[in-house]
Amino acid sequence: MSNLFTFTKKELYEQIKTFKGVAVAAVLLVFGMTSPLLAKLMPEIFKSADLGVALQIPDPTYLDAYAQFFKNIGEMGLIVIMLVYAGAVVSETTRGTATLMLTKRLSHSAFVISKFLSAAIVWTASYAGSAALCTVYTIYLFPEGKPSNLLFSLFCMWLFGVITLAAALFASAVFKSYILSAVGTFAVWGLLLVTSALPKIKDYTPAFLSSDNLKLLNGACPPDKFQIPIILGILLTALLLTLACIIFRRREL
């Protein structure tokens, strides 16, 4: 357990020193700051762009601000996360830095889990900061709106980010090159998103956490409906990490 803590600390230090964590935080904070602003300015932008047709654009609301935020985080934000963390394990095995660590008293499982934990810490801190900025700006720009279940809605997107991280760590532990690992991560993520389009299972898949969490804010979807996706999301995360540890342990360095 102490090795898990030691190596997680090293991972966090590395993310600061190599600017990986800083880059993730910067991208997410920018999304948190600009999403409400974009929602507010979008009608003005359309009006100022002379499209040659008269557009009837309804006045934006706080829901547009959060919709923009979840769209940015759920797409670009997670793509950045996947690109950064798809190399978490594989970059160490290809460079050879993992050999010196794993020939000490650090187990393969602690190596993989430390990387997941540090990535999850950076994701959590960055996402929390981003969500806080978005909330403050939304309150400022759309003072009339009062979203319901805001924290729960934010939690659903956070959990989907954690699942994405587990997918990245899984691919990184399984594949022997960064490119393959990134492709593998996107494949798992893509499969998840595909399930949200399948009528029979779309309400139960973990992808529901990111596709329908906005509906929590205006009461269009009750929180109870997220129970199964949350449980399945946690189980999927555990499964991906367990498989990553088992496969990595069987891999020669």
Next chain:
Amino acid sequence: MAVLEINNLSKYYREIKAVDELDLKVGKGSIFGFLGRNGAGKTTTLRMITGTAKPTGGEIFVCGDRVRFGSCAVNRHIGYLPDVPEFYGFMSPREYLTLCGRLYGFDKAKIDQRCGELLPLVGLDGIKRHIGSFSRGMKQRLGIAQALIHEPELLILDEPTSALDPMGRRELLKIMASLRGSLTVIFSTHILSDVERICDTIGMLEGGRLALSGNLEGIRQKYAGHKAIIEINGETQKADEFKKLLSEKPYVNKIESETPQRLVVTCKDLKALGADICPCLAGLSLALARFEQAEPQLEDVFMEVIKDE
């Protein structure tokens, strides 16, 4: 008691036998030179000892504990330096050693103590810059320090001097020689002069099998008496005739001649050679200037073993 014991160890990469039913014992306190040409199976064997490669068959014991692939349990006995050590470039040497110490559960005081001992030993004391800017030699020296951080019983060094310049090699060999007596060292290399400098026992791997092993002096003596240097005074034509006469003897394997008057004879029976030289020379009216039993170099032993295999 053997610090390292390998029984019937094999490693196949599909049809290729990288290591083939290898048996090996390394005694406590020795500096063991693990020899073999490139591709002989040295690195594969060392990787199996450290649990980073999976054996196809056989078993390995380090200090009595069985090595299991993918498990870090036996690593408390082992300090390992791979052939091309890679470190976290953003760390300083002290930060890296601190991380290594923490992974062995050391507290701050113990880590400070070990850093205080090891960094001066490897000549990196006071160097605060990042490892990313280190030369190959500095990385090798840091590699030794990280391998020694937990005071292991067995230190495994995989070709530590191969890519170093003469200065770096000398410094590293000096560090390795200073460890004599304090722990057991396995030192893999194909640079025979390095082995002659610091090793007391050797094992020679060829085709994944142990072709030769034992005490370095014993091996030298075993292979001594097989080679003689003969220098003669006389005409070149007669010297050539003498060489021809010798080459016809059944116990002579090979004759090398730098000049017609200087011959290096490899033979099976040095006594018979000694007895036959004088009559041959007398018959050709040549004078013997020198007859000396050559001290066998490890290179000669190495070449002979490889040839036999």
